[in-house]
Amino acid sequence: MTASQALSILNHWLHPHKDDPKLPVSDAQETEKLIQSPSGCAGYQVGSGTILHQQQKLVEQVNEQLNLPEELQPLFDQTLDNLTHWLHLLPAHPQxxxxxxxxxxxxxxxxxxxxxxxxxxxxxxxxxxxQRRARKPLWRLMAGVAGLLYDSGRVVSCLMVQQESGEQWRSFDQPLGSWLQQHRITNYSPHWQQCETNAEKALPTDYTAINLLLLPQLTSQSFRNALQPDRDSGVLWQTFISTLTGQKTGHAVSQVVSAVELARLKSVKLHFVQGEALNQIMKPGKTEDQPKQENDQELDSLKQVISNLQADEIKWAKESLLLKWPDSVENQNLPDPEILLKQWNQRGWIRPIGNQIIFRRNGRQVIALQPMISSECTKWFMST
Structure with missing residues (x-):
């Protein structure tokens, strides 16, 4: 359990609601039953900790990718807590x-x-x-928070939550969780309003500009200070602001701005494969921007590498399978190791250690696979 979840659950215990129904946290089918109509999804008054517990595996995967030092991890955790309290159980989009x-x-x-x-x-x-190595964690923190908040302006703009008495949640002024507690609302059904944007197109600036209105409420001063260190040229902060607004201006690193928008689109498109984008880590399938044949080739390449491992070559670091690099892929009629490394990393299969994707262990260069794909790999070398 992450620090973010522990703090949120503690907050929920300190402010209990005995009569509130509890959101199922382990049964996906029960969760699906909460969907009532195309106009909105049912929601209950629950704490942020309960909501995050339902996403615990995904939160752990995000933290694995972030790989932040102890002093920076709370900055991401606090933003996640704030966003969860603000959006509560709201859906993302009608599509x-x-x-x-x-x-x-x-x-x-x-x-x-x-x-x-x-x-x-x-x-x-x-x-x-x-100096570049020292700033790498800040870039990862910036990218993680930018991705986390990128769609928040559109969500609060497109959804309406209203009491039976007619009073409406003021989505720019107060977290939905606080509003529900204030009015002792135990269940609600949000409704879409003016949400005609195509989910598979870039967000219009009408929505991304609203992200800045929420920024002071969703991020802490410590986070903002971290992206504006002394004697810094402002690149980190400028890139963060440009990413939230979708504008490639000033000192911003334009590739990062584009990468976060593409990350949002990836989540949208891969959602339709069993409803979870990260299922693609284990079961890559056809998406609109990548032919199925290419996906199959990437998975076949990985399976070939794993199947050819000898017993003394199977090494682990915690739950991650280690591969000698590039030794494990050479002389196997596979694509160039640099191409494979890029493909596998784009699929989210590789787990960085420290600031490096390739690192040294016992005098050899190795890469580490993410725990989920590592678990899948055991089927291949155990069957040989």
Missing amino acids: HHCEPAGAIRHALETAFWSVTATQQIHQDHELYPD
């Missing part, structure tokens, strides 16, 4: 993630793919190597 807490699920998926994509982007060219 995708339209289930209770769908907006939070979509935000976490976008954060995951944002961090994955930006790891391949080179920043801080003007700095010395040791």
